[in-house]
Amino acid sequence: MSLRSAVVTFPGSNCDRDMAVAIEQVTGTAPLHVWHGDAELPEGLDFIALPGGFSYGDYLRSGAMAARSPIMQAVVAAANRGVAVLGVCNGFQVLTEAGLLPGALMRNAGIRFVCREVQLTVENSQSLFTRCYAAGQQIRIPVAHHDGNFFADDATLDRIEGEGRVAFRYAEPVNGSARNIAGILNASGNVLGMMPHPERMIEAAQGGTDGRALFEGVLGALVSA
Numbered sequence: 001m002s003l004r005s006a007v008v009t010f011p012g013s014n015c016d017r018d019m020a021v022a023i024e025q026v027t028g029t030a031p032l033h034v035w036h037g038d039a040e041l042p043e044g045l046d047f048i049a050l051p052g053g054f055s056y057g058d059y060l061r062s063g064a065m066a067a068r069s070p071i072m073q074a075v076v077a078a079a080n081r082g083v084a085v086l087g088v089c090n091g092f093q094v095l096t097e098a099g100l101l102p103g104a105l106m107r108n109a110g111i112r113f114v115c116r117e118v119q120l121t122v123e124n125s126q127s128l129f130t131r132c133y134a135a136g137q138q139i140r141i142p143v144a145h146h147d148g149n150f151f152a153d154d155a156t157l158d159r160i161e162g163e164g165r166v167a168f169r170y171a172e173p174v175n176g177s178a179r180n181i182a183g184i185l186n187a188s189g190n191v192l193g194m195m196p197h198p199e200r201m202i203e204a205a206q207g208g209t210d211g212r213a214l215f216e217g218v219l220g221a222l223v224s225a
């Protein structure tokens, strides 16, 4: 069996091709491509990826307009049915704006766009996305964003920490994120949003392969051999 996946493209997405290449390289099956204006998703998807970029030029707030595009109603419905959804960078921003994940991604604390490799700690190695990492594993993945400063109120932060929903944490401060949170899961564990770009660490020529395990985890969790 193969993974049936889709990558959503919004006007201004710029990591949709990288995401599609990563999914195909690791899982062996190319994803379908879905346009923001489509009202429906293809039938029978196992996995949906919202890629990075500057959807709608980041106007209003990063991800805010994309979250209200026609396809997102179908993505929210699919997520609520248990379909696996990954949002990377702008995709994470879209997921918070769509209400699939708590909190918000604010302007980086240092105001500057941060574009560099960062060290992450894998906090939760039980989720379908992180099952091929070890708990506490240190990995290197690049970030590239100006709105990556994760904010939520203390009660929400305590709750997501307590429920094991912090998937990845920055090893040192990168953008001002509360508790150095780099990626979080929803309550059911089938939605992951993260600012770092695992699709940019798939083959040695990219400078490392620490992103592969995420897609391997998705494949292994969703497709029985």
Ligand SMILES: NC(=O)CC[C@H](N)C(=O)O
Pocket (backbone or CB within 6 Å): 051, 052, 053, 054, 055, 058, 062, 088, 089, 090, 091, 144, 145, 146, 147, 148
């Ligand atoms: N690489 C990206 O997805 C960038 C996300 C968003 N536009 C930001 O700069 O914060």
